Amino acid sequence: MSVRIEENCVTCGACIWECPTQAVRPGTQRPVVQPSSCTECYGFFGESQCVVVCPVDAIVVEPEPVEQLAAKYALLKPTRPPQDTWVWQRIK
Numbered sequence: 001m002s003v004r005i006e007e008n009c010v011t012c013g014a015c016i017w018e019c020p021t022q023a024v025r026p027g028t029q030r031p032v033v034q035p036s037s038c039t040e041c042y043g044f045f046g047e048s049q050c051v052v053v054c055p056v057d058a059i060v061v062e063p064e065p066v067e068q069l070a071a072k073y074a075l076l077k078p079t080r081p082p083q084d085t086w087v088w089q090r091i092k
Contacts, residue, residue, distance in 0.1 A: 039072045
């Protein structure tokens with residue numbers, strides 16, 4: 001899993017709107033993350049946008065290896081070249 005939404009979530013929906021892969025979806029009590037679609041924003045941005053926009057710091061990143069994130073990205077967006085990957089090379 002890449003990111004997890006904790007109980008202190010206020011269900012504002014900012015993470016849902018910001019997710020470029022639609023991995024964050026509405027849930028019963030709070031949004032839920034679909035692990036198979038979450039790339040931690042690898043290929044789109046230099047950092048996880050859900051974490052950036054969360055007003056109460058309710059999102060925790062559970063880092064996956066960069067190679068796994070790249071593989072997920074390639075499956076989700078096979079015709080779109082990844083962007084800002086130089087940032088992710090430093091994260092190991």
